Each structure stands twice: as C-alpha cells, then as structure tokens.
Amino acid sequence: MSQFWSRLTHDLMPYVPGEQPRLVELVKLNTNESPLGPSPRALEAIRGEATDTLRLYPDPRASALRAALASYHRVRPEQVFVGNGSDEVLAHAFAALLKHDAPLLFPDITYSFYPVYCRLFGIAWDAVPLDQAMQIRVADYLRPAGAIIIPNPNAPTGVALSRAEIATLLQQHADVPVVIDEAYVDFGAETAIPLVASHPNLLVVQTMSKSRALAGLRVGYAIGDADLIEALTRVKDSFNSYPLGRPAQAGAIASLQDEAWFQQSRASVIEGRERLNRGLIRLGFDVLPSSANFVFARHPAHEGAALAAALRQRTVIVRHFAAPRISDYLRITVGTDQQIDRLLAELSDILGSP
Numbered sequence: 199m200s201q202f203w204s205r206l207t208h209d210l211m212p213y214v215p216g217e218q219p220r221l222v223e224l225v226k227l228n229t230n231e232s233p234l235g236p237s238p239r240a241l242e243a244i245r246g247e248a249t250d251t252l253r254l255y256p257d258p259r260a261s262a263l264r265a266a267l268a269s270y271h272r273v274r275p276e277q278v279f280v281g282n283g284s285d286e287v288l289a290h291a292f293a294a295l296l297k298h299d300a301p302l303l304f305p306d307i308t309y310s311f312y313p314v315y316c317r318l319f320g321i322a323w324d325a326v327p328l329d330q331a332m333q334i335r336v337a338d339y340l341r342p343a344g345a346i347i348i349p350n351p352n353a354p355t356g357v358a359l360s361r362a363e364i365a366t367l368l369q370q371h372a373d374v375p376v377v378i379d380e381a382y383v384d385f386g387a388e389t390a391i392p393l394v395a396s397h398p399n400l401l402v403v404q405t406m407s408k409s410r411a412l413a414g415l416r417v418g419y420a421i422g423d424a425d426l427i428e429a430l431t432r433v434k435d436s437f438n439s440y441p442l443g444r445p446a447q448a449g450a451i452a453s454l455q456d457e458a459w460f461q462q463s464r465a466s467v468i469e470g471r472e473r474l475n476r477g478l479i480r481l482g483f484d485v486l487p488s489s490a491n492f493v494f495a496r497h498p499a500h501e502g503a504a505l506a507a508a509l510r511q512r513t514v515i516v517r518h519f520a521a522p523r524i525s526d527y528l529r530i531t532v533g534t535d536q537q538i539d540r541l542l543a544e545l546s547d548i549l550g551s552p
C-alpha cells in the first residue's frame with residue numbers, strides 16, 4: 199500500500215502464477231510446462247539470433263512469423279496476431295474486444311486470469327457455473343452477454359467441448375465477440391480455427407508455451423477475422439510496438455517447421471497422461487476426462503490441500519486451488535514417465551495403500 203499508487207493499482211487483484219522454485223531436485227508438476235525440451239531446430243534458430251543484429255529492433259509486425267502461422271493454420275496473414283505469450287494476447291483481446299455494456303461471460307471454474315483482466319480493464323462479468331460433471335454446457339450461455347471467453351479444453355478441469363458445440367455457441371451469439379482460448383488444444387481437443395472462415399465474431403488464441411515446450415520464449419497468437427485482428431493490433435500499438443524479440447520470432451518459426459518433433463512430443467504427453475490417469479484411478483482418485491497436458495483429480499477420502507502439502511514435503515509440487523467447488527482437487531501436470539512414477543509412489547505412500 200502506498201500513497202504513490204494510482205487508484206487502479208490499489209484495486210487490482212493480480213493473478214498468482216504457479217510457483218517457480220529454485221530447487222532443481224523438485225518434481226515440478228504445477229505449471230503445465232512440457233516435460234520434453236523444445237524442438238532442436240527452434241533452439242538452433244534462437245542461438246542464431248544471438249548476434250550483432252540484436253542491437254536492432256525486431257520487426258514490429260512479426261511479418262515472417264505471422265506468414266508462417268498463416269500457412270500452418272491455412273488462413274491469411276491478416277488473420278494472425280502475435281504477442282508476448284498468449285497471456286498478453288488475451289490481455290489485448292480483453293481491452294479490444296471484450297469490454298461492452300452487457301457482462302462478459304466465462305465459466306465459474308476457469309483460467310483465473312480472466313477476472314484479473316476484468317478488474318484491470320473495468321469489465322463487468324458474469325460467471326456461468328459448470329454442470330455437476332464439471333463440464334461447460336453451451337445452453338447455459340443463453341443469457342445477456344456483451345462477449346464470451348472460454349478455454350477449450352477448459353482449465354483447470356482439462357475437459358473439452360467438441361467443435362460442433364463451439365459452432366453452436368457461435369451461432370447462438372453471432373452478434374458478440376467469442377474468444378476460444380486453446381492453450382491446451384494440441385493435447386487432444388478439436389481446434390475452432392476452421393470455424394473462423396464462417397464466423398467473423400470468433401477469435402481463437404493459441405500458445406507455443408505448452409505443446410511446443412517454449413514457455414520461456416513467450417510466444418502466443420490469435421487467429422480470427424481480419425477486423426478482429428486489427429482491433430488487437432490497435433491495442434498492441436498503443437502499448438508496446440515490439441512485443442516479440444528477434445530470438446522469439448525466429449524460434450517460433452523454426453518450431454512450426456519441425457512438425458515431426460511436434461507430433462512426437464504431443465503423442466508422448468498424451469501417452470503419459472493416460473498412464474497418469476490409470477495410476478490415479480488405481481489409487482482411488484476420481485479423475486476428470488482430460489484433453490490437456492494435466493489432469494484434475496480428487497480423492498474421496500482426502501482433502502486436496504492436505505494431499506498437496508504432503509506431496510510438497512516429499513518434494514513433488516502440484517497445483518491446488520483454494521477456491522469454491524475445486525478445493526478438493528489437485529491439478530497435476532503430465533511429467534516424464536519417471537516423474538509420473540515418483541508422484542504415484544509418493545501418493546500411494548501418503549494414502550497408506552500398497
């Protein structure tokens with residue numbers, strides 16, 4: 199608290215990121231990073247940018263990267279926006295597209311950054327409850343809305359909607375912007391990008407942080423009608439003209455060019471997730487059906503906070519949210535096979551089962 203702070207700053211309730219501990223021997227399963235490294239070709243491209251040209255500003259429009267993303271996703275470059283991680287892309291979308299007279303709708307259990315942006319930008323919102331199965335029901339969004347944002351798969355549940363359900367949502371709300379946050383889509387959900395051509399109100403946001411193992415590089419992007427992209431660009435150029443440095447632009451392009459690495463890496467995470475699922479079910483956990491690189495699970499006989507604390511004592515870190523409806527759950531990132539085995543062994547020990 200300071201007399202020097204703006205009124206806005208006093209009223210903010212910032213997002214609290216998952217802990218980034220210093221201890222390297224920890225099994226870190228709390229922030230949905232990839233257990234595998236980035237594409238070697240991306241690393242090589244990033245290293246290639248560590249030269250004298252770093253004294254020059256990068257391309258403010260990231261034209262080469264936007265062209266590469268357009269070609270990868272079969273859209274036009276004017277339909278692509280890039281930013282410093284998808285959190286920044288989302289922030290610009292909140293300012294550019296999601297502030298209207300009627301409230302912004304998003305699920306009651308979802309990415310906890312959304313209410314934070316709402317407070318920052320002064321956006322009224324209405325949280326739409328998930329159903330009993332912790333799933334989003336598109337029909338529940340038939341209420342007054344200035345705009346809608348939904349992660350697909352949802353976070354932290356991992357549960358996905360089908361593309362047909364997203365299409366229904368878009369048809370029912372053709373007059374307002376709808377943002378689909380696809381941070382985890384590559385792990386088993388259907389992307390809504392093919393719907394962009396027929397839905398000028400749709401903005402799809404993706405990131406290279408999770409499925410491309412580049413969380414440290416900070417590259418996110420949005421795909422939508424050129425008119426929506428122009429709105430994001432106006433906000434970006436009122437905030438920071440150069441959000442992506444030269445290494446980030448080069449590394450992101452090289453990652454897109456290494457399709458073999460990408461496919462192999464996401465297949466391996468999906469395989470790990472199924473192993474983790476089976477192990478947790480064997481220990482008596484209820485596990486929500488996940489299409490992401492994490493699972494959301496609870497044990498009928500043990501409190502989430504207690505389990506997370508016990509794991510932490512054993513140097514295994516998972517994410518626990520002390521929030522209504524989900525305080526019994528643990529969100530566990532899919533790690534390497536070795537990390538999964540370690541987690542399951544510690545849990546088995548904590549639960550006192552063989």
Ligand SMILES: *Cc1c(COP(=O)(O)O)cnc(C)c1O
Binds near residue numbers: 381
């Ligand atoms: C991780 C995540 C993001 C942001 O990722 P960036 O690293 O900023 O690209 C956005 N939305 C959801 C739902 C996420 O889980």
